[in-house]
Amino acid sequence: MVSEQVTDALLALEDAQASKKAQGYNELLDKILASSSASDDLPANLIAYVQSILGDSVGIVTSRPLLASFVGKLASLPDADIKIQVGTNAIDALAPKVVSYEDQDSQIKLMLADSYEQNEDFTSSAKVLQQITLDSSQRHVSDDDKAKIWTRITRCYLEEDDPTNALSYLNRVKNVIYNVQDQTTKLQFQLSQARISDSQRNFLDASNSYLNLSLEPVIDEEERLQALSAAIICVVLAPAGPKRARQLARLYKDDRTPQVNEFAILEKIFLDRVLSPEEVKAFAEKLQPHQMAKTADGSTVLDKAVLEHNLLGVSRLYSNIHIDNLGPMLGVDSDRAEAYAAQMIEQGRLSGYIDQIDGLIHFSNDSGADGAKGGAANLGTRELRMWDANVQALCEEVERVATMIQTAHPDFYALHMGA
Known part of the structure; x- marks a missing residue:
């Protein structure tokens, strides 16, 4: 309930001269915060x-700075519930005239989002952030600011395990990410992209995103190793095949991988060694x-990945x-x-054929995906796979250097490319 002193003071200020209103309201706000901070009257007074x-008694010119000052002092309060209660009422009061107070409206909604996240209510935070006006004729919102809001919404939905809504806002970020200058926003975008791919079981894409994130020099060493660990976990869960083998090679040759706990299982998978049940259970x-969700046949993603890997391991040990x-x-x-063997052979992830009459599976390490013709689907021996991975890495480095030269010296690049 609003205290009688605050009610009387507000009535007096509404009838006061315009020149005295700004100072009077600021002084009253300080008194409210000082006298009501330990009482139940604070939300009602605010x-x-x-x-x-x-x-209507306070003009727009006077009320804008007053409202901005109010938001700043409200945000400094430690109690998130009070900030949510007062901020929600302020948003409702602003709704009919929001066009005249877009900056202040955005500040209140950002403060509300912070408060909801303080209470670990990430869905409410995302919904408040969605209400911020980003396309307006009254003020200019940069691509950096838009990307920052959309990325934050994405992260909130990911905290609530809602990858569908998260993906819709991540796609909005993709439209402006190349114009974004803020490094933190870019990193958060990369992390969100990796987490969405992970949650949707696109484990190869997730592993690649986590690996790229682990190579960012601006991130702390501990966080980079965590990203590298996540990249290894995702590649282990990915379906067996040539694409996964290439990602395994990239991770295995990384000098940092021996520092993470998952290196042992990465090495066994890369070297096509059969995994024991104890190793799988520990992983x-x-x-x-x-990542432990059930698939259509009742097995987990890990069970399926391990079974397919062990099947590839068996194919390296036996001809049939x-x-x-x-x-x-x-x-x-x-x-x-x-x-499983039939499915992998059909999809080109295992080279060989099945003789159902004799009940035999014949493996062919020298033939391609169709079991008869040579092709790139079969990676052959470990040495050839490592050679292929090294060649790929070299090509990627050359392309990266060429891009850096083009960016830093466009005239030099155009001259030599033309030649």
């Missing part, structure tokens, strides 16, 4: 105050809930194997082992 300065304890013997080696029944 709501009455903001409604008064937005009233599973590090996974997030969405009976289906009844393959199942126990993979820890599944023979029908499921045959189904």
